[in-house]
Amino acid sequence: MANIRPQDMGKPSEQLCKIENLMPLPAPYDKPGMEPDFSTPKDAWKDTYCTSLDGFVGNETLVRPKTKEEEEAMVKQFLTGLERLFSDETNRNYLQPLMLSFEYCAKCNTCSEACHVFKASGEAEIYRPIFRSEVMRKIAKKHFGGGGLLSKFAGGDIDINFETIFRLGELAYRCNLCRRCAQTCPLGLDNGLLARELRKVFSMEMGIAPKPLHEKGSMLQLKTGSSTGITREAFLDMIEFLEEDIYERTGKQYKIPVDKKGADILLTHNAGEYMAWPENPAAFAIIFEEAGLDWTLSSELLGYDNVNYGLFYDDAQSRKSVLVK
Numbered sequence: 334m335a336n337i338r339p340q341d342m343g344k345p346s347e348q349l350c351k352i353e354n355l356m357p358l359p360a361p362y363d364k365p366g367m368e369p370d371f372s373t374p375k376d377a378w379k380d381t382y383c384t385s386l387d388g389f390v391g392n393e394t395l396v397r398p399k400t401k402e403e404e405e406a407m408v409k410q411f412l413t414g415l416e417r418l419f420s421d422e423t424n425r426n427y428l429q430p431l432m433l434s435f436e437y438c439a440k441c442n443t444c445s446e447a448c449h450v451f452k453a454s455g456e457a458e459i460y461r462p463i464f465r466s467e468v469m470r471k472i473a474k475k476h477f478g479g480g481g482l483l484s485k486f487a488g489g490d491i492d493i494n495f496e497t498i499f500r501l502g503e504l505a506y507r508c509n510l511c512r513r514c515a516q517t518c519p520l521g522l523d524n525g526l527l528a529r530e531l532r533k534v535f536s537m538e539m540g541i542a543p544k545p546l547h548e549k550g551s552m553l554q555l556k557t558g559s560s561t562g563i564t565r566e567a568f569l570d571m572i573e574f575l576e577e578d579i580y581e582r583t584g585k586q587y588k589i590p591v592d593k594k595g596a597d598i599l600l601t602h603n604a605g606e607y608m609a610w611p612e613n614p615a616a617f618a619i620i621f622e623e624a625g626l627d628w629t630l631s632s633e634l635l636g637y638d639n640v641n642y643g644l645f646y647d648d649a650q651s652r653k654s655v656l657v658k
């Protein structure tokens with residue numbers, strides 16, 4: 334929450350919403366006493382992380398280099414990655430939509446009104462969908478300034494240094510890639526895609542990606558075959574547990590179909606549902622059974638876990654996740 338005044342830090346969100354005209358939180362946090370408190374950024378964070386955006390650390394893998402030489406090496410890696418983004422040889426699949434979104438923004442800000450992060454932050458400038466895109470444009474203009482593909486863009490009034498680059502790395506994760514902005518842009522431009530392409534540079538060129546995505550997502554998926562670590566046996570156990578749970582709650586005995594040959598419907602859930610929200614697969618089972626549908630779940634890996642974390646930050650990881658299935 335970048336524009337919260339220091340004296341208001343620690344106040345319950347209900348009060349802060351009134352002070353800052355913030356978007357109220359959804360249930361259950363809309364009730365008194367349920368709101369998570371805001372805490373002040375810690376001074377010590379500055380020594381380890383890049384906090385110059387707003388004092389907070391969202392991406393804990395953006396760790397400050399220890400020497401000037403390391404800083405310079407990181408800036409160089411970022412610029413090399415930027416060159417690869419704009420090359421047909423190294424980014425063929427994304428180059429066309431990237432160029433469209435990069436090149437044609439009319440700065441009308443229609444997208445800002447659609448962005449829940451921008452609105453929920455009390456319309457803090459750093460959360461405006463085009464904020465990070467503009468920083469990216471300025472850096473690209475400055476870097477490619479001498480001619481070539483990007484030399485026609487106006488701008489470039491920015492210093493390319495470690496701090497600027499790392500702030501951009503933090504900004505790339507202050508967006509959840511929902512692409513609501515792209516749906517409302519009159520020109521069809523996609524600021525979510527630009528955020529995703531920036532993440533790609535940090536991950537693929539600099540080895541920087543948040544642990545929940547990379548270590549606990551992609552790496553776990555490559556190791557166990559599943560993003561949640563669920564094996565086939567564990568999945569089948571879970572289905573049994575769901576049947577028992579439904580019986581205890583409703584008194585009705587349902588047999589949840591798994592690997593039923595010739596079923597009309599193959600139902601695939603988000604893999605995380607089985608771990609975090611088993612009531613959702615249970616609710617589907619009850620509704621489908623009561624509706625008399627001919628359906629099945631699948632105990633094949635692709636049937637119960639088709640998540641690909643790489644899609645959120647890294648093409649190489651995305652490819653590996655597809656191949657492991």
Ligand code: SF4
Nearest residue numbers: 448508511512514525
């Ligand atoms: S993709 Fe990012 S910038 Fe666009 S609306 Fe969603 S959170 Fe906002």
Ligand code: SF4
Nearest residue numbers: 438439441442444518
């Ligand atoms: S709505 Fe589209 S054209 Fe307007 S500022 Fe946003 S990205 Fe640019």
